[in-house]
């Protein structure tokens with residue numbers, strides 16, 4: 129007789145197989161080079177990056193300062209183009225697209241989260257989250273609904289009217305994540321999203337990323353300098369001198385939700401000033 133554990137294991141294998149078979153590449157970089165020209169000086173930021181990321185992966189990018197991490201993120205995020213090589217995003221070659229065409233793709237497919245949050249200071253959390261939708265065809269009521277939903281997904285219901293300076297660093301980063309989410313992107317790119325946060329707040333942010341990845345199958349790529357943050361991802365890619373030095377799967381993956389349960393609760397200060 130087959131035991132429950134065996135059955136579960138078998139079921140999991142089938143799930144994994146299925147996932148493997150249906151997982152399409154979202155990102156295909158091949159032999160990508162990036163050269164910046166500063167007057168007469170050429171800076172070779174990327175020297176031949178070949179990389180495939182499949183739908184639903186959670187990738188952490190690591191590497192020393194200047195190794196090309198942000199340059200790669202800018203190319204993946206269609207903010208910049210390779211000098212040489214090709215980039216296929218979701219089956220479409222985007223290496224040769226114009227600035228406007230890239231802006232459209234960014235708006236449809238990609239959400240960005242940065243270390244410094246990049247929120248508009250004199251604008252409420254809700255309005256910050258509504259911003260990316262101003263370029264799409266949604267009507268005001270629909271925009272409003274979606275922004276409220278995104279804020280609730282990151283645990284900020286009730287703080288919609290707060291301005292960034294009335295929110296903690298972690299709360300501001302959550303607004304930024306809600307803003308990245310609101311157009312339902314297939315891909316979220318985060319460049320050092322926990323760089324300015326204390327360790328507990330970092331775990332809270334990683335819990336949101338892991339949840340979005342697991343429940344909504346959003347593909348995530350995150351740059352970090354911290355090994356313990358990289359361990360929340362499922363795969364780590366290490367850059368060195370504009371090349372990929374290492375690419376491996378995380379074996380003992382951390383679970384942010386479980387870790388949060390073990391941390392002592394904090395009393396949030398609800399004062400707005």
Ligand SMILES: Nc1ncnc2c1ncn2[C@@H]1O[C@H](COP(=O)(O)OP(=O)(O)OP(=O)(O)O)[C@@H](O)[C@H]1O
Pocket residue numbers: 164165166171172173191192193194195196197198199200
């Ligand atoms: N706009 C630019 N003009 C000229 N050189 C640039 C530009 N952007 C990046 N570089 C150079 O390209 C190289 C890679 O930079 P990049 O920002 O990708 O590094 P990084 O891995 O993100 O570093 P960090 O960890 O410090 O953020 C560096 O030598 C950098 O000085």
Ligand SMILES: [Mg+2]
Pocket residue numbers: 197198199
């Ligand atoms: Mg960088």
